[in-house]
Amino acid sequence: xxDFNRHIEIDNYLNGTMSQEEALAFEAKLSTDAALKQxxxxxxxxNLLVGNSAQLDLKNKLxxxxxxxxxxxxxxxxxxxxxxxxxxxxxxxxxFMLYQAKNSAAQNTDPSSTSNDIELLDMPIxxxxxxxxxxxxxxxxxxxxxxxxxxSTPETAAETEFKEExxxxxxxxxxxxxxxxxxxxxxxxxxxxxxxxNEAVDENNNNITGTNIPGVGTGPIDNDPCVSVNLIKPExxxxxxxxGGEEGVIKLVPTEDNFIEYSVDGGQEFYLxxxxxxxxxxxxxxxxxxxxQCLSAVRAVEINYQKSKYVIxxxxxxxxxxxxxxxxxxxxxxxxxxxxxxVVYTRLLENISSFLYQGVxxxxxxxxxxxxxxxxxxxxxxxxSSGEITVIR
Amino acid sequence: MRKFTDIEIxxxxxxxxxxxxxxxxxxxxxxxxxxxxxxxxxxxxxAQDIFQDSVLSFYQYVLGGKFDEGKSVDAxxxxxxxxxxxxxxxxxxxxxxxxxxxxxxxxxxxxxxxAAVFSEDKSAKMDALLTQLGERxxxxxxxxxxxxxxxxxxxxxxxxxxxxxxxxxxxxxxxxLMKIINEDEQVKGWLYQ
Numbered sequence: 001x002x003d004f005n006r007h008i009e010i011d012n013y014l015n016g017t018m019s020q021e022e023a024l025a026f027e028a029k030l031s032t033d034a035a036l037k038q039x040x041x042x043x044x045x046x047n048l049l050v051g052n053s054a055q056l057d058l059k060n061k062l063x064x065x066x067x068x069x070x071x072x073x074x075x076x077x078x079x080x081x082x083x084x085x086x087x088x089x090x091x092x093x094x095x096f097m098l099y100q101a102k103n104s105a106a107q108n109t110d111p112s113s114t115s116n117d118i119e120l121l122d123m124p125i126x127x128x129x130x131x132x133x134x135x136x137x138x139x140x141x142x143x144x145x146x147x148x149x150x151x152s153t154p155e156t157a158a159e160t161e162f163k164e165e166x167x168x169x170x171x172x173x174x175x176x177x178x179x180x181x182x183x184x185x186x187x188x189x190x191x192x193x194x195x196x197x198n199e200a201v202d203e204n205n206n207n208i209t210g211t212n213i214p215g216v217g218t219g220p221i222d223n224d225p226c227v228s229v230n231l232i233k234p235e236x237x238x239x240x241x242x243x244g245g246e247e248g249v250i251k252l253v254p255t256e257d258n259f260i261e262y263s264v265d266g267g268q269e270f271y272l273x274x275x276x277x278x279x280x281x282x283x284x285x286x287x288x289x290x291x292x293q294c295l296s297a298v299r300a301v302e303i304n305y306q307k308s309k310y311v312i313x314x315x316x317x318x319x320x321x322x323x324x325x326x327x328x329x330x331x332x333x334x335x336x337x338x339x340x341x342x343v344v345y346t347r348l349l350e351n352i353s354s355f356l357y358q359g360v361x362x363x364x365x366x367x368x369x370x371x372x373x374x375x376x377x378x379x380x381x382x383x384x385s386s387g388e389i390t391v392i393r
Numbered sequence: 394m395r396k397f398t399d400i401e402i403x404x405x406x407x408x409x410x411x412x413x414x415x416x417x418x419x420x421x422x423x424x425x426x427x428x429x430x431x432x433x434x435x436x437x438x439x440a441q442d443i444f445q446d447s448v449l450s451f452y453q454y455v456l457g458g459k460f461d462e463g464k465s466v467d468a469x470x471x472x473x474x475x476x477x478x479x480x481x482x483x484x485x486x487x488x489x490x491x492x493x494x495x496x497x498x499x500x501x502x503x504x505x506x507x508a509a510v511f512s513e514d515k516s517a518k519m520d521a522l523l524t525q526l527g528e529r530x531x532x533x534x535x536x537x538x539x540x541x542x543x544x545x546x547x548x549x550x551x552x553x554x555x556x557x558x559x560x561x562x563x564x565x566x567x568x569x570l571m572k573i574i575n576e577d578e579q580v581k582g583w584l585y586q
Contacts, residue, residue, distance in 0.1 A: 007564055015541065042571045045584035047538050049574065052511055053520045053531070054539035055449050058411060062445045065419045 006036065010043045226294035233299040234259055234288035259288035259296060266298060310374075310389040312359035320357040320374075320389055331376050333357070335389065338371035348379075359391045367391045394420060399466045406455045409540040409550065418448055422467050426474040435478060443481070447474035456541055515583055522573050522580060530566035537563050 012018050013026050030037050261270040266285035288296040310320040333355070335345040344361045357374070359367050368391070375386040395413050397405065405414045426447065427440035435443070447470050454460045460469070511519065523531050533551060536542045542550075548559040574581055 004564060007567070039571075041585060042575055043567070045574055045581065046534075046567055046570045048584050049519045049523060049570070049580075050534045050538040052516055053523045054535045055452075056516045056520055057535075058415065058449060058452065059445045061412065061415050062419060062448060063441070065416055066423075066441055069419070 006039065007043070010036075010040050013040075014044060014047060225292055229258075229290060229292075229294035229296060231297055232258075233297045234262065234286055236262075236286055236299065236301070259290050261289040263287045263289075264301075267295065310387065312357075312389055312391050319359070322355045322357075330379055331384070332379060332381075333374065333376055335367075335372050335374045338373055338388070344372065357389075359389065399464075400462055402466050403455050403460060403462060406452060407540065407542075408546070409536050409542055415448070418451075418466070418470070422448075422470045425467075426471050429471075429475065430478050433478065434482060439478075439481070443474050443477050444470075446477060447471075450477075456539070511583065519580055519583070522577060523570065525573060526566055526569055530562075530569070533559070533563055534566050534570065 009026065013023060018026065030040060261272060263270045264284040264286055267287040270289055284301045286299040286301055290296075312318060312320055330348055330350040333345075333347045333349055334343060335357070336343050344367060345357075346362065347357075349355060361367055370391060372389045372391065373386060374389055376384045378384065394416055397414060397417050402414055402418070405411075423441075423444050426444050427437070430440040430443055431437065450473050451460070451466070451470050454469075523534070526534075529551070533547065536547045536550065537544070544556040544559045544563070547553070547563075548556045551559070553559040553562065574584065
């Protein structure tokens with residue numbers, strides 16, 4: 001029983017279900033109890049081994065799936081070749097038979113019958129020709145996977161329909177990847193930007209430094225259930241891009257189950273956790289609320305413009321410049337507001353070798369300060385490349 | 394082939410049901426990623442390897458509770474795979490053309506307790522130890538350790554009488570595994586960190 005309990009305790013520590021205090025207490029025990037430490041290391045090793053085997057298993061399954069899919073494709077290929085050959089043979093036989101017919105008819109001197117035979121000759125050959133045309137596309141020439149998907153035989157059409165769609169669209173984008181513009185930021189006047197604030201935000205949602213306002217519990221007066229909650233800072237993730245479900249700037253995404261409502265303005269307005277917050281540059285005070293109306297501690301988040309790839313500072317002639325815009329076809333360049341998603345600028349790019357964007361809207365007015373999202377697309381609206389621009393003073 | 398929504402994919406993974414999901418993920422996300430890799434100086438083998446690793450990363454992310462259910466699975470796997478290829482290509486001095494460093498908010502390093510990578514040989518040897526426990530134990534441990542499933546759910550899935558039975562069985566299987574590891578100096582050396 002002791003062993004079982006100890007086993008469970010180690011388990012709880014390893015899977016992170018212990019509270020911080022419990023964990024610290026356990027770690028203290030580990031440093032003094034050698035037997036416990038042994039058990040701990042062994043248990044951890046066992047977990048690691050199981051995890052590794054699970055992944056090995058998944059990987060092998062994927063390898064097998066790939067193998068099977070390839071085999072299915074080559075079976076289709078073989079079917080197609082056989083069909084083509086059969087058709088070709090059929091055509092050859094038909095042609096041969098007609099030839100025979102023509103020869104035997106030629107011995108007949110009746111002119112009317114000869115002309116009839118000629119007609120007879122014409123028709124079947126045409127049918128044979130159209131048959132051949134049908135089979136030609138199926139004939140095996142060049143085997144890229146894209147070609148394969150478009151040639152699926154009718155029996156499997158339903159199955160592969162979904163895949164074909166995916167393949168076609170990805171092929172379209174893949175084709176365009178080659179022709180994506182080469183991007184370089186060019187600073188005309190190169191004064192270093194001393195105004196850049198210190199980086200306070202970790203892209204990968206790890207702990208964020210910043211001002212720390214201790215959580216204020218404004219929960220129920222018998223504060224007991226809220227006291228522990230008040231100590232917790234809500235975990236959020238910073239995701240780029242985001243706005244309104246489309247490409248945008250920055251999204252604060254709550255990642256915990258305990259809290260159901262979140263606020264980014266220090267607790268003035270709360271929204272459901274499922275509504276992700278799209279924000280621009282600034283400081284945010286993230287507070288969360290759980291189902292008992294207990295408030296979390298405040299997590300201060302600073303979003304600054306160092307995150308953006310292009311920084312446009314009109315007055316210092318720092319623009320977004322892209323050289324060697326290589327594209328087979330015209331492109332659309334579009335800029336949207338990072339928060340609202342509203343389009344502020346569009347431009348059609350045709351036959352130009354470099355492209356300069358000065359952070360203006362369609363009326364050539366300088367854009368207000370803030371973060372924007374740019375996108376290059378084909379004229380059909382297929383996205384090719386996107387990124388962020390920050391307009392600063 | 395059964396089709397899944399993004400949310401269903403996440404649910405199925407958490408329930409330990411992988412076969413159908415893997416097929417679906419292959420059908421819907423493999424081609425885009427592998428074509429991109431091949432267009433960027435990769436060969437088919439490398440592309441498949443990266444694809445498989447990306448799916449594993451996705452699993453780790455989901456099972457670690459870090460996958461945002463609002464995100465697109467397709468986009469995630471593609472972004473992860475693209476990052477992996479960019480890194481690998483750099484190591485091999487291959488060029489990747491026109492790549493925007495900007496990705497859809499996926500972390501470059503997915504931290505997970507299972508992210509440690511063992512070579513194929515080592516993995517195979519370690520797996521052999523697990524196989525010694527028998528299919529049932531292996532399955533149980535996989536559900537409890539890798540998929541982090543609750544005992545009550547495991548009991549239902551594996552048809553144990555109740556959660557306690559599952560818990561006890563799990564304990565016994567784990568103890569046996571620990572003993573086997575302890576007696577294998579080589580494997581012990583690899584696992585001890």
